[in-house]
Amino acid sequence: MARRAKPSIPALEERLGYNFANRTLLEQALTHVSAINSGRLRSESYQRLEFLGDRVLGLTVSEMLFAHFPKATEGEMSRRLAELVRLETCAEVAEEWGLSDWLRLGAGEASTGGARKAAILGDVCEALIGAVFLDGGYAPARALVEKGWAQRMQQPRRPLRDPKTSLQEWAQARGNPPPVYREIERAGPAHKPEFTIAVDVEGFASIEARGASKRAGEQAAARAFMQRENIKEGKE
Numbered sequence: 207m208a209r210r211a212k213p214s215i216p217a218l219e220e221r222l223g224y225n226f227a228n229r230t231l232l233e234q235a236l237t238h239v240s241a242i243n244s245g246r247l248r249s250e251s252y253q254r255l256e257f258l259g260d261r262v263l264g265l266t267v268s269e270m271l272f273a274h275f276p277k278a279t280e281g282e283m284s285r286r287l288a289e290l291v292r293l294e295t296c297a298e299v300a301e302e303w304g305l306s307d308w309l310r311l312g313a314g315e316a317s318t319g320g321a322r323k324a325a326i327l328g329d330v331c332e333a334l335i336g337a338v339f340l341d342g343g344y345a346p347a348r349a350l351v352e353k354g355w356a357q358r359m360q361q362p363r364r365p366l367r368d369p370k371t372s373l374q375e376w377a378q379a380r381g382n383p384p385p386v387y388r389e390i391e392r393a394g395p396a397h398k399p400e401f402t403i404a405v406d407v408e409g410f411a412s413i414e415a416r417g418a419s420k421r422a423g424e425q426a427a428a429r430a431f432m433q434r435e436n437i438k439e440g441k442e
Contacts, residue, residue: 212307213307218232221303222350222353223350223353224338224350226337226338226342227341232334232337234251234337235252235259235330235334236333237250238320238330240312252333253329253398256329258336259334259336259339260291262339264291267355268283269348270351271283271286285368286359288368288425290355293324295358296328297324297327297328299354300327302354303354335350368425369432373385373405376432382409383408385405385431388403388404388406390403390404398418399419400417401417401418401422402414403416403427405424405427405428405430405431410431413434
């Protein structure tokens with residue numbers, strides 16, 4: 207069976223609404239580390255651009271929230287920000303932009319469905335934002351973020367109160383002490399660690415979950431506990 211050719215780069219630029227002056231940046235943003243030959247540098251993959259794009263995304267969404275919710279407290283904006291920049295949200299945006307069609311993966315990663323993995327799609331979405339920032343500056347990068355996030359900002363899909371806060375309030379309402387979080391394991395490279403966190407609630411079995419930071423792991427553990435015990439997350 208003939209291998210299907212990837213769509214053209216100009217087609218992607220048209221979809222994004224941005225034309226690169228330096229298409230090497232775009233190609234790098236689409237290149238997973240598995241596609242890098244052993245004799246080449248890992249820095250030729252999207253990892254460095256992802257690091258930059260993550261910061262540009264956070265700044266842009268923070269600015270959008272500040273402008274669109276003038277009466278929101280710092281806590282509410284922080285919760286909205288956490289929801290909007292989470293890996294799963296970035297992966298959804300990448301799917302909407304069709305980035306999986308342009309991804310460059312090694313044979314092994316491609317054979318295991320890498321083009322549809324949320325972790326990869328989320329990373330490449332941030333890398334693309336970083337590439338636009340380097341190529342054209344903040345204005346086009348902000349426009350790209352607005353394209354993917356403006357509607358999501360207005361219509362959050364999940365409760366705004368984070369799982370840790372909801373779990374603590376639930377425990378206190380039962381007369382229990384606050385939940386206790388423990389770091390079980392830290393794995394992965396220094397630039398992209400993964401934390402396994404356990405949460406203990408008096409009178410209940412502990413439960414573990416993983417996240418890209420201690421805070422993310424704690425939130426994931428709190429959410430897992432609440433799902434197991436059928437506790438509804440609170441809202442504002």
